[in-house]
Amino acid sequence: MIPLRHALYLARRSLSANAGRTIVLVIGLAVALFLPAFTATLGQLAQGRLLSRAEATPILVGHAGNEFDLVMSSLFFRGGVRDTVPFAEAETLQAKRYGVVVPLFVRYTAGGAPVVGTSVEYFDARHLTLAKGRRFATLGEAVVGASVARAANLGPGDAIRTDATNLYDLSGAYPLLLRVAGVLAPTGGPDDDAILVDVKTTWAVEGLLHGHAPVTKKDSVVATDENMEASLSIFMFTEITPESLPTFHLHGTSADWPLTGVLIFPKDDRARDQALGDLAVDTVNQGVRPVAVVRAILDVVLRVQELLAVGGVLVVVSTLAFVGLVLSLSVRLRRDEITLLRRMGAGRGTIAVILGTELGVIALASALLAFGGNGAAARALGWWIGI
Amino acid sequence: MSAVALRGVRFAYGEGAFALDLPEWTVAVGSRVGVVGPSGCGKSTLLGLISGTLTPDAGTVQVGGAALHDMSERARRAWRLRHVGFVFQDFPLVDYLDVLDNVLLPFRLDATLALDDAARARGVALLDELGLGAYRSRSPFHLSQGERQRVAIARALVTQPSIVLADEPTTGLDAARADDVMALLDALVRDRGTTLVMVTHDLRMQDRFDAVLTLGVRP
Numbered sequence: 001m002i003p004l005r006h007a008l009y010l011a012r013r014s015l016s017a018n019a020g021r022t023i024v025l026v027i028g029l030a031v032a033l034f035l036p037a038f039t040a041t042l043g044q045l046a047q048g049r050l051l052s053r054a055e056a057t058p059i060l061v062g063h064a065g066n067e068f069d070l071v072m073s074s075l076f077f078r079g080g081v082r083d084t085v086p087f088a089e090a091e092t093l094q095a096k097r098y099g100v101v102v103p104l105f106v107r108y109t110a111g112g113a114p115v116v117g118t119s120v121e122y123f124d125a126r127h128l129t130l131a132k133g134r135r136f137a138t139l140g141e142a143v144v145g146a147s148v149a150r151a152a153n154l155g156p157g158d159a160i161r162t163d164a165t166n167l168y169d170l171s172g173a174y175p176l177l178l179r180v181a182g183v184l185a186p187t188g189g190p191d192d193d194a195i196l197v198d199v200k201t202t203w204a205v206e207g208l209l210h211g212h213a214p215v216t217k218k219d220s221v222v223a224t225d226e227n228m229e230a231s232l233s234i235f236m237f238t239e240i241t242p243e244s245l246p247t248f249h250l251h252g253t254s255a256d257w258p259l260t261g262v263l264i265f266p267k268d269d270r271a272r273d274q275a276l277g278d279l280a281v282d283t284v285n286q287g288v289r290p291v292a293v294v295r296a297i298l299d300v301v302l303r304v305q306e307l308l309a310v311g312g313v314l315v316v317v318s319t320l321a322f323v324g325l326v327l328s329l330s331v332r333l334r335r336d337e338i339t340l341l342r343r344m345g346a347g348r349g350t351i352a353v354i355l356g357t358e359l360g361v362i363a364l365a366s367a368l369l370a371f372g373g374n375g376a377a378a379r380a381l382g383w384w385i386g387i
Numbered sequence: 388m389s390a391v392a393l394r395g396v397r398f399a400y401g402e403g404a405f406a407l408d409l410p411e412w413t414v415a416v417g418s419r420v421g422v423v424g425p426s427g428c429g430k431s432t433l434l435g436l437i438s439g440t441l442t443p444d445a446g447t448v449q450v451g452g453a454a455l456h457d458m459s460e461r462a463r464r465a466w467r468l469r470h471v472g473f474v475f476q477d478f479p480l481v482d483y484l485d486v487l488d489n490v491l492l493p494f495r496l497d498a499t500l501a502l503d504d505a506a507r508a509r510g511v512a513l514l515d516e517l518g519l520g521a522y523r524s525r526s527p528f529h530l531s532q533g534e535r536q537r538v539a540i541a542r543a544l545v546t547q548p549s550i551v552l553a554d555e556p557t558t559g560l561d562a563a564r565a566d567d568v569m570a571l572l573d574a575l576v577r578d579r580g581t582t583l584v585m586v587t588h589d590l591r592m593q594d595r596f597d598a599v600l601t602l603g604v605r606p
Binding site for chain 2: 014
């Protein structure tokens with residue numbers, strides 16, 4: 001029988017002499033292997049990240065309604081919720097001493113990144129650490145996620161303005177300049193792509209909390225001895241500075257201000273069960289276990305993935321048919337060579353080893369390309385999808 | 388001892404098909420023997436029997452002391468690689484190997500033939516002897532027909548076979564080129580004491596052989 005090193009040598013020479021055919025075969029086979037492998041890997045990656053985020057969030061409270069929207073908004077900062085819960089609900093939950101209660105208001109973006117209004121308790125509850133700077137301390141300060149900082153080249157002392165949502169509505173809220181107080185260390189999760197601010201800062205972006213130049217009778221449309229209603233000509237501050245900070249004020253009571261969600265990190269299992277039990281009878285708000293919601297989402301994803309897997313199998317089968325056709329044509333083209341080897345004394349086994357080694361080298365190169373590419377692409381896309 | 392000894396050999400390609408009958412035929416060691424006859428008389432069949440690619444239906448085939456009729460197919464293949472050099476009619480080469488690799492090809496086909504420094508040196512020396520020393524790294528694509536013939540002859544001799552079997556190597560060549568090929572083979576086997584059995588129907592070659600076996604078509 002032919003020694004393997006000689007079979008490999010002949011395979012190498014044959015493949016390099018027919019480089020064009022070899023490249024087509026390797027790429028064709030690699031693509032066929034890559035597609036289903038990548039779909040599966042990406043699915044597993046997404047499932048793993050979605051589940052780990054959900055498992056790290058025991059209870060989520062929001063306005064009764066679509067629980068999927070609530071989870072996507074509050075855990076992954078994607079999409080939004082239609083109805084909000086009043087800040088008083090968070091205070092009520094806090095008063096019941098279930099554990100750590102963290103308010104969330106996620107509606108605006110800055111440079112395309114979600115601006116997450118929350119409290120400093122969020123950092124401890126999510127085990128977030130800072131790569132640079134410090135946590136937000138005053139109105140208008142922000143802590144940016146690692147990916148946001150890298151993409152926008154932000155660091156402590158820099159500033160980023162919230163995105164305009166009402167360009168043609170002069171009476172609406174204006175973009176607010178956020179000062180970067182710190183940068184989060186990478187987490188591999190949605191916090192990398194977020195900008196964390198105090199919830200009051202997001203209310204300022206919402207326009208509920210604002211600062212403006214002093215209102216005089218000249219600027220007012222309605223003026224009494226006790227009250228004045230400013231006209232639209234009044235200058236609104238779009239940046240919170242030590243000078244403008246004292247002018248920021250609210251209208252109404254903070255208890256009515258909106259939250260898109262409230263996270264509860266119960267102190268123990270009993271507190272968790274108690275909270276879920278209390279929320280189960282609440283007719284206005286809902287308390288959900290994010291892990292259950294994410295599993296429901298994943299059930300749908302897995303069905304789609306099964307369909308993709310069938311498509312992947314079809315791609316593999318058609319590619320293998322193509323490779324088989326090319327190889328059979330190649331063997332026919334090499335009939336003279338095979339005849340020569342047979343006449344010289346090579347047995348059928350030797351011929352099979354020579355051709356099989358070539359096929360093995362092609363398969364190995366394709367597999368390395370496919371699975372190496374799969375790993376690299378999964379890493380790149382895992383970061384890109386940001387979950 | 389004879390280089391080749393066939394006794395009572397009979398071979399047929401199936402029931403009632405063409406048959407080769409050789410009651411007795413021997414070839415002396417180091418001699419050059421021609422096998423001639425019209426097409427279909429069994430010249431190539433005879434080479435097949437001597438090389439062990441075919442086995443006789445009856446009789447014995449002894450080549451270089453090896454009883455081929457008693458050996459398994461696997462044993463005959465290994466024996467063939469070590470002891471027989473082939474020169475084929477169309478001088479086929481493997482196009483993806485360079486000239487030296489083509490010459491050394493027999494060593495890559497079986498583990499019992501060691502492709503060591505001595506074998507490589509022998510291959511290089513043969514190419515030098517045949518005037519192809521400068522071409523050893525070339526692809527066969529870039530060789531003339533005459534150069535390809537010489538590479539094929541070097542490949543037949545590189546394992547130092549005890550017998551070289553040539554299957555109509557001068558067919559299709561003009562007289563001058565056929566003379567060149569024959570002279571080359573003649574010189575190489577004479578220098579090495581190798582036995583040459585050449586099938587040909589080129590009658591011009593008959594004078595170059597020590598003996599000629601003439602086969603006829605059976606009625």
